[in-house]
Amino acid sequence: MEFAIISTLNGVTYGLLLFMVSAGLTLIFGMMGVLNFAHASFYMLGAYIAYAVSSVFGFWVGIAVAPVVVGLIGMAVERFLLPRVHAHGHAHELLLTFGLALIIEELIKLFFGDFPVNYQMPGGMRFSAFSIFGADYPFYRIFIGGMAVVMFTALWVLLTRTRTGIVVRAAERLPAMAEALGHNIPMVFMFVFGTGAALAGLAGAVAGAFYPTNPNMGIELGVIVFVVVVVGGLGSLKGSLVASLLIGLFSSFAVGLDWSLASLLGVIGLGDWARSFGGLMTLKLSSISATIPFALMLIVLLVRPAGLMGERN
Amino acid sequence: MRRIAIIAAMSAAALNTTALHAEPLKVGIIESLSGAQTSTGRLYANAVKYGVERINEAGGFNGEPVSVTEYDNAGGAPDAADKFRKAVGDGVDIIFQGASSAIAGQLTEDVRKHNIRNPGKEVIFINLGGDAMELTGQKCQFYHFRYTATAPMRVNAMVSAMKEAGELGTKVYSINQNYSWGQDMQAAVAAAAEAGGYKVVDEVLHDVNKIQDFAPFVARIKSAAPDTVFTGNWSNDLLLLMKAVGDAGLDVTFATAFLDQPGNIANAGKTALGHYIANNYDNAATDGKFAETYKKATGHYPIFVEGHSAFALGALQQALGKVNFGGGDINVTKIALALENTTYETPLGPISVRKEDHQTIRPVVVSKVVKNPKYPADETDMGFETVKIIAGDKAIYPVQDSCRMERPKE
Numbered sequence: 001m002e003f004a005i006i007s008t009l010n011g012v013t014y015g016l017l018l019f020m021v022s023a024g025l026t027l028i029f030g031m032m033g034v035l036n037f038a039h040a041s042f043y044m045l046g047a048y049i050a051y052a053v054s055s056v057f058g059f060w061v062g063i064a065v066a067p068v069v070v071g072l073i074g075m076a077v078e079r080f081l082l083p084r085v086h087a088h089g090h091a092h093e094l095l096l097t098f099g100l101a102l103i104i105e106e107l108i109k110l111f112f113g114d115f116p117v118n119y120q121m122p123g124g125m126r127f128s129a130f131s132i133f134g135a136d137y138p139f140y141r142i143f144i145g146g147m148a149v150v151m152f153t154a155l156w157v158l159l160t161r162t163r164t165g166i167v168v169r170a171a172e173r174l175p176a177m178a179e180a181l182g183h184n185i186p187m188v189f190m191f192v193f194g195t196g197a198a199l200a201g202l203a204g205a206v207a208g209a210f211y212p213t214n215p216n217m218g219i220e221l222g223v224i225v226f227v228v229v230v231v232g233g234l235g236s237l238k239g240s241l242v243a244s245l246l247i248g249l250f251s252s253f254a255v256g257l258d259w260s261l262a263s264l265l266g267v268i269g270l271g272d273w274a275r276s277f278g279g280l281m282t283l284k285l286s287s288i289s290a291t292i293p294f295a296l297m298l299i300v301l302l303v304r305p306a307g308l309m310g311e312r313n
Numbered sequence: 314m315r316r317i318a319i320i321a322a323m324s325a326a327a328l329n330t331t332a333l334h335a336e337p338l339k340v341g342i343i344e345s346l347s348g349a350q351t352s353t354g355r356l357y358a359n360a361v362k363y364g365v366e367r368i369n370e371a372g373g374f375n376g377e378p379v380s381v382t383e384y385d386n387a388g389g390a391p392d393a394a395d396k397f398r399k400a401v402g403d404g405v406d407i408i409f410q411g412a413s414s415a416i417a418g419q420l421t422e423d424v425r426k427h428n429i430r431n432p433g434k435e436v437i438f439i440n441l442g443g444d445a446m447e448l449t450g451q452k453c454q455f456y457h458f459r460y461t462a463t464a465p466m467r468v469n470a471m472v473s474a475m476k477e478a479g480e481l482g483t484k485v486y487s488i489n490q491n492y493s494w495g496q497d498m499q500a501a502v503a504a505a506a507e508a509g510g511y512k513v514v515d516e517v518l519h520d521v522n523k524i525q526d527f528a529p530f531v532a533r534i535k536s537a538a539p540d541t542v543f544t545g546n547w548s549n550d551l552l553l554l555m556k557a558v559g560d561a562g563l564d565v566t567f568a569t570a571f572l573d574q575p576g577n578i579a580n581a582g583k584t585a586l587g588h589y590i591a592n593n594y595d596n597a598a599t600d601g602k603f604a605e606t607y608k609k610a611t612g613h614y615p616i617f618v619e620g621h622s623a624f625a626l627g628a629l630q631q632a633l634g635k636v637n638f639g640g641g642d643i644n645v646t647k648i649a650l651a652l653e654n655t656t657y658e659t660p661l662g663p664i665s666v667r668k669e670d671h672q673t674i675r676p677v678v679v680s681k682v683v684k685n686p687k688y689p690a691d692e693t694d695m696g697f698e699t700v701k702i703i704a705g706d707k708a709i710y711p712v713q714d715s716c717r718m719e720r721p722k723e
Contacts, residue, residue: 002536003532003536006532007529007532010526010528010529010532011529013528014525014526014528017525017526106347109351114351114352114355115352115574115575115576116552116575116576116577116579116580117576118576118579118580118691118693120580120582128560128562131562133535134535135531135532135535135561135562135563136560136561136562137561138560138561140560141528141560210556211525211553211556212549212552212553212556212576212580214352214549214576215351215352216349216522216548216549219349220522220523220525220549221525224525248526251524251526251529252526252528252529253529254529255517255519255529255530255532255533256529256532256533284517284518286517286518286519286533287491287517287518287519287520288491288520289519289520289524289529290519290520290523290524291520
């Protein structure tokens with residue numbers, strides 16, 4: 001029971017962090033069809049900007065400024081870089097953003113050095129929210145989770161319940177018609193891209209103070225964020241949330257379970273036989289816990305190629 | 314026009330005279346200078362350059378300054394193999410590498426094959442940080458020299474020092490990365506159980522630098538209730554693990570191998586206090602003369618791997634002093650033989666090469682994170698304090714049975 005409760009708690013908070021980063025990516029892909037490989041770099045950029053700003057003006061100013069700056073950078077990318085390759089299709093957009101990711105990483109190293117920087121949460125937030133089965137549960141994890149929930153609600157309300165949302169969705173579905181009705185479509189797209197980037201920046205600013213802020217944080221999270229978006233269904237916000245939580249829970253539970261193929265065969269009395277082979281048979285689930293999201297992606301792609309909540313197109 | 318012609322003629326003449334001169338010794342650094350491991354690769358390169366500068370200050374070798382070239386392996390073995398071919402094309406005699414055992418494994422194989430195919434044009438590989446046991450076991454070969462401590466050396470040193478300090482306890486947890494180095498650590502921790510008088514309550518291997526959230530692992534550690542957690546983790550895997558344990562308020566001591574990686578102490582904050590590390594070198598363990606000399610040349614005290622890597626160059630310098638090619642062709646095999654017979658005095662004690670497997674017999678420093686140390690880390694008020702220096706002959710372990718070294722014919 002203790003194991004189940006703690007694993008669930010850990011899985012949910014980690015899943016919410018994943019959602020926070022992938023929300024922007026989903027938004028950009030869902031609305032504009034652009035696969036933004038530099039998305040995790042925006043996340044890293046957010047952390048570094050928050051670090052730079054907060055060391056002068058304090059933590060909260062850093063959290064506020066980072067998404068704005070990253071959003072503006074995102075808008076500039078959408079305005080000046082993407083249109084040049086748009087006509088050549090998805091592959092070229094992917095390549096462009098991939099190159100951008102590499103450039104951002106090296107620029108960060110140039111300005112902030114190769115080592116992790118000392119970006120910390122304010123001392124006042126470093127306390128345990130509650131104690132569970134003798135272990136403290138850090139408040140900041142709850143804070144990250146709370147931010148993700150607020151983000152999801154705000155985005156969902158914005159897209160489905162407001163006029164802006166209608167325009168954005170119209171621009172996605174029938175751009176020519178929306179334009180004919182007098183809406184400035186390129187402007188809408190620029191803002192969508194900027195918002196997506198800003199969300200990643202906010203996630204970076206918040207998470208960077210908990211996880212170390214280093215030049216690799218983009219690459220490390222980048223792949224997993226793509227897995228989230230693919231599993232959830234490209235462009236589906238709700239799908240992203242479900243996929244993030246699933247991945248968080250699966251990885252969290254896998255760590256505590258020392259299951260292997262041998263122990264599975266042990267159920268039908270072949271345990272010792274399987275153990276004598278070693279290798280793959282005795283590979284423990286916990287030692288490949290980081291691989292589980294990819295296995296999940298494989299299964300989802302086989303069974304439901306459009307993703308859990310994606311629309312088939 | 315005429316001036317250009319004169320310059321051209323002069324430089325041609327200059328080139329000619331160098332050609333008539335001796336053959337310079339060429340050193341190549343094949344290191345992770347871009348990508349995820351840049352932070353470590355850069356430090357190895359710094360130390361090699363520092364060492365080569367010292368050799369050149371003392372008059373170079375074979376009547377010429379030693380040249381040094383950097384090759385970026387981008388953190389991957391395939392790129393390293395590529396860059397090795399390039400280095401060979403450039404006529405490099407000695408290659409250095411340190412960040413990643415996987416790359417060291419690739420390079421030592423490449424060097425071995427190259428040396429078999431090109432007798433008379435051999436290349437030496439000086440391994441500064443590839444700790445995997447197989448490099449001096451199954452893959453051991455004459456032209457590979459390892460100038461760093463391996464998992465059993467670090468673990469045994471830590472066990473003996475922590476036991477003496479009364480901080481080891483009787484229950485030990487072992488958490489490591491799932492590849493050669495982590496598996497070596499896990500094996501070493503299990504092997505030292507009897508000598509240390511502890512029980513390994515649980516051991517776990519996890520993916521390398523892929524895990525963002527260590528909270529689930531902390532839950533596992535907590536349920537095993539250990540006194541000490543041994544881990545060979547480095548980079549993010551160490552930092553995240555340590556922070557997660559600190560956040561959960563668990564009272565355990567960490568016994569680590571790479572806690573001194575820059576940024577770790579600052580990021581972990583107070584959580585880091587009281588944790589142990591066993592490594593090759595620490596400024597606080599010396600009289601400080603080497604640290605000052607290094608600072609004078611590079612602008613900073615030696616950090617992380619820089620210290621022990623500079624010692625490898627010191628040993629090389631000493632070995633070079635024993636051979637004399639009279640300005641003629643360089644015989645790399647003779648340099649390797651001289652290096653085998655070199656005992657280099659470091660501020661911590663002597664470093665010598667074990668002939669059977671080319672592992673260096675070297676002192677291991679065990680330190681602890683304290684407040685207000687002599688050499689603060691990462692511009693904080695924390696840093697390392699030496700607990701014990703284990704002499705080389707005490708730290709070394711027996712030669713692995715799997716090592717079958719083919720020696721050159723003399």
